[in-house]
Amino acid sequence: MTTVYDVTTWSAPEDPSATAASDIGLIINSIIADIKSQQTNQASKPGAIVYIPPGDYSLKTRVEVDISYLTIRGSGHGFTSLSIRYNAGDTNNWHEINPGASRVRVENTDGKSEAFRVYRGGDPRLSSVVFENFCLDGVSFGGDENDYTNGKTGILFDSANDACRVERMGMVYLERGLVVRDTDALSVSGNFLAECGSCVELTGSGQASKVTDNLIGAGFVGYSIFAEGHYGLLISGNNVFPRGRSSVHFKNCARSTITSNRFHAFYPGMVVFEGSCAENLLGANHFLRQMEPFDPMKPYNNGLDDLFGLVHVSGSNNTITGNHFSFDVPSGSVTPSGQKPTIILVASGSGNFIATNNIVAAIAVHSVVLDSSTSGSKVLDCGDEDEVVRYASDYAFRPTP
C-alpha cells in the first residue's frame, strides 16, 4: 500500500501526458483516486501523504479532497513579496521574481475558483485533513496589480470538518487565501499569509478552533482574519500587518478570545465585532494605526472614517483589557476632517467591560466612545473625562488619574 506519493513521480492513468509541472491538480486528484481505491475497508482508511518537492507547478484543475487523514505537504512556504515586485519598475536585473520552494501557481482552467476544495457529504465529517508547508501563488492580480482581485481562492473547506490543520503554508496574491466553513477544532498556525485579498475566513459556524502564531497581512479589499458564527475561537500570538480592511473581523461570534497579538493597520476598524458579538475577550494586544506610507497603495483604503473606532464593538458583555493603542495619524489626515478619532467605539449592546487600556496618540483622540444606544458599559482607567465620551445614560466610568 502506497503511503507517500510524490507528485513529480506519479503518472496519472486518467491522463498519462499530465505532469505535476503542467497540472498538479490533475495529478493530486489521480493520487486521491488511487488512495481511495486502496482504502476498501471501512475500519482502516489511514489516508496518505501527498508530497510536493521544491519546484514550480501549475494548477489547472481544482483538487477535490474527499477523504480524511490526507496530508498535502511541501518543503517550504516560499513567500516573496509580489507587491514590491510589481511596483518596482524594471526587475530585469533581479535575482528572482517569483515565489519559490514548493510553489503551486493557481491557474485554474476548469472554471473553478479554488485550487483546493475539501468537501464530503454523509457521515462522519472529514477529519484531520492537513495542508502543510507549501506555497499557493495567485501569480497576478491582472490589469491592476494593486487591486487584490483575481477571483482565485487557495483552499476552501466546503463541508463540516474536524481536527483539520493548515500549518506553515505560504500564500500570496490570491483574492481569498484560506476559507473554512463549519469547522471544529481547526488549527491555523505557523503560516505566512500575505498580499492576499483576504487571508483567513472562517465562515458559517465553528467552535474550539485556533489561529495562532501566524504572520498575516491581507489587502484593503478583505480580511486578515475573519470569523462568522464562531464560539470558542482562540486568536493568539499572531503578527498581523497591513493592509487588510481589518485585522480581525468577528460577525456574530461569541465567547472567543483575541490575546497577545500584534496588529498594524492603515485604516480604522482594526478589530470589528459585527452583528451580535458577545462575551469575547480582547486582551493584551498591541494596536498600531498609521497612514499608508507606500505611494502605489495610497489611493486605497477600507472606506471607514476615524469615528468608526480602531476597535468597533457591536454586542454585549465583551471584555477589553490590557491593550496598547498607538494612533499615529496627523490631524490633517483624519476623517471626517476636524473630528477627534475614536479608538474604541461601543456601538451597541450592554455590559461591555473596558479597563486598563493605554492609548497613545500624537493628536487628541477619544479613547472610548459609548453610543447612546448602549447600556451598562464599564470603562475603567482608559482615559480622562474628556477622552471617554459617554453618550449613553447608563454606564460606569472611572477616569485614569
Place this chain on the structure above:
Amino acid sequence: MTTVYDVTTWSAPEDPSATAASDIGLIINSIIADIKSQQTNQASKPGAIVYIPPGDYSLKTRVEVDISYLTIRGSGHGFTSLSIRYNAGDTNNWHEINPGASRVRVENTDGKSEAFRVYRGGDPRLSSVVFENFCLDGVSFGGDENDYTNGKTGILFDSANDACRVERMGMVYLERGLVVRDTDALSVSGNFLAECGSCVELTGSGQASKVTDNLIGAGFVGYSIFAEGHYGLLISGNNVFPRGRSSVHFKNCARSTITSNRFHAFYPGMVVFEGSCAENLLGANHFLRQMEPFDPMKPYNNGLDDLFGLVHVSGSNNTITGNHFSFDVPSGSVTPSGQKPTIILVASGSGNFIATNNIVAAIAVHSVVLDSSTSGSKVLDCGDEDEVVRYASDYAFRPTP
C-alpha cells in the same frame, strides 16, 4: 550507519515473523536495539529517526526508549472523534469509523499499561527524545464507551529528562495520554489530545517547561493539563475544551504561568491550585462554563459543586488578572440548590492579587469569595460589594464602579 528507520520495512532479528502491522512495539524495540548496537562511541551517539508511515499498526509490546536523541515520527495526528462514533448508533454507512494517518492502536498484550515508556537510569538524564505527528489510539473504553477508563497510557516518561518534545501528536481514547515525570525544559506543543481520561500529566517535579498551542480536551475522570511540583511552567495559547474534570490543575506548583488560553468546561473547578501553589500568574484567559449539552454524557460530572469556584486557589501570592469569565448555567442546575455560584474562590493562603477580571453570568454569582482563613488578598475591579464576598478579616477591596 542507519539514521532513518521505517517501521514497515524493518525486519526484527528477535522475531522475523513480526511486522509493524502486527506489533509495532516489538519492531521499534528492535530498531532501538539496532541503534544502540551502532552507538558504541560515548562521544557520538546521535540517535536516529523511527518513521511511522500512514497506516494501521497494532502495538502489543511496550516500547522501551532508553537512548537520547531518538525521534519517533509519523505523518499525521489522525484524530477523529470516537465519542461521536460510539454514541452515534448505526455507523454502517459511515465513510470511516476509526482514527487514521500514522495510527498506532494501543493493544498491549505484555501486561504493561503504556504504549511507550521513556526511562533510563544513570547519568545524564535522557535528552531530546521526541514524539512527533502520529496517532495513539486507545480504540475503546470497553463496556461503557463513555467512562474514559481502559487502563491504557500513551506515553510515559518515567525518569528525569531534559529538552524532550511531544509535538503535533494525536491521542484519543486512552485513559492517560501523556505522562511525564521530573521533566526539565519539556515542550508539549501543537498537539491534538482529546477524548482521553487525562491528556497531559506532568508528575513528580519539573521546571522551565511549556505546554503551548495545543488543542486539548480530557474526560470527566481526569485532567486536561495537570502539573505537580513544577515551577516555571508556561501554559499559553491552548484551546482547552470539555470535558476534563479540570482544564488546568496545579498541585504544589509555584511561579508558573497560565496566559492567553481559552478554557471551556461543564463543571466547576476549571483551574485548580491544590496544596501549596504560590506566585503563579493566571492572566488574559477566557473561561466558559456551561452545562453538559450531550445526552450520553449528562450522567457524568466531576463531583464538585458550584461553591468550589471556576478558579479555586489554595496558596499564596498568586496573580489573577485580565481574565474573562462566562458562567452560563441556569439557576435550576446550580448545586447546592439555591446557592450563588462562586467564580473565583480563594480557599486558603495570603497575598493573592485578583484584579480587573470580568465576570458575565446569566444568574447572580459571587465573582470572588475570600475564605475566612485567608489574609492579605487584594481584590480590585472584580465586582461590587455584593459580588465579592469577604469572609476574611484582612483584605483589600475596591469594588468595580
Place this chain on the structure above:
Amino acid sequence: MTTVYDVTTWSAPEDPSATAASDIGLIINSIIADIKSQQTNQASKPGAIVYIPPGDYSLKTRVEVDISYLTIRGSGHGFTSLSIRYNAGDTNNWHEINPGASRVRVENTDGKSEAFRVYRGGDPRLSSVVFENFCLDGVSFGGDENDYTNGKTGILFDSANDACRVERMGMVYLERGLVVRDTDALSVSGNFLAECGSCVELTGSGQASKVTDNLIGAGFVGYSIFAEGHYGLLISGNNVFPRGRSSVHFKNCARSTITSNRFHAFYPGMVVFEGSCAENLLGANHFLRQMEPFDPMKPYNNGLDDLFGLVHVSGSNNTITGNHFSFDVPSGSVTPSGQKPTIILVASGSGNFIATNNIVAAIAVHSVVLDSSTSGSKVLDCGDEDEVVRYASDYAFRPTP
C-alpha cells in the same frame, strides 16, 4: 532537477575527498553551487532542501547562503546540557556526553566566526531562507568552560531579508547563536537555544517579526533575546530561563510587544528598554528573579545592581500591565547593600503607563521608581505610597488599596 540533497550522499566536485562528517560546510556550499547551476531561469528559482540526517558532522568551512527558498533541515534539535557535563567532574560512566540528533560541530578552520552566513547583494532581498530542526554545537568554551566565549556564531543573516524562518533548531555552547540583521517578517519559533553567550540578536533594524514559543536561555555575557531598531516585533509565549544578562533587551525599539512570556533570571535587568524605546507593550508576563544557585556560576553576574530594575525603561509611552513579579533575593545579597531593590525603573521618558502589576517579594522593595527626569508617568495599582517612589514632579499615581 534535484530538489532534496542529503549531505551524507553528496560528493563535492570541488573536493571529492570531503565528506559531511569531515566538513559539512564545504559539502553544503557545493550543494548550493549545484542548485544555482540548475536555477538558470529568473522566473523559476524554487530553491531546494538540504537535509542533514542524524549524525555527527564537523563544520570547518562557513556556509554561504545566497539564494532564496533554501531550507536546511535536520532531524532533531539534539540539545543536551554541556554546562552540566563540564561541571560534573568524571563523566567516564556517562551514557553519552555530547549533543546529538543532526549535530553540526562548529569548528571553523577558515578564519570565519560563523557556521552559516546568509548574505546577498542586489535585489530583491533574500526571501524564505529556512533553518529547521538541527543542532549547532559550539563544543567548548575553551579554557574556562563557564565563560560563554569562544568566538563562534551559529547563524548570521548579514543582509536584508524577508519571510525567513529559524524554527525547531537547537543551539548550545556558541558565543552567539542566531544573529539577524535588517529583517522583515522573520519567524524564530519552536527553538531550543540555551547555554549560548547570546541566543537571539536582531540587529540593525527590523519589522513585523516574531519570536514565539521558544525555550531560550543565554549566558551571563549576552542576551537571551536582543532587538535593535525594530518595530512591530512580537515576543510571545517564550520560556526564557537563566542566565542571560537580560531576558529581553530592546535598543531603540518601538511599538513592539512582549506578552505571555515566562522570564527567569539571576540578575537585575531582566527586560531592558535602552536608548529610545517608545510605545511598547509589556503585558501578562511572569518574572522571577533569584540568586544564582549553581556553585560554578556563582562568581558571575551581569554587573548591574538592584537599583537598575528588573524592568528598566528608557523611553516614552510604553505600557506595562498585568505582569507578575517574584523577587526572591535575601536582603544580604542585595546590592548596593542596604538599599531597597527596584522592580520597575522608569529611567527616562514621558507618558509611561504602568498598571495592575503584582509584585511579590520576601524583602521590602520599591515596586516602581520614577526617575526625576521623567514626566507624565501613570502608575496605577502597582503598590502603595511607600512602594512607588516618585522622584519626578509630574506623574499620576493611584496606590493599590
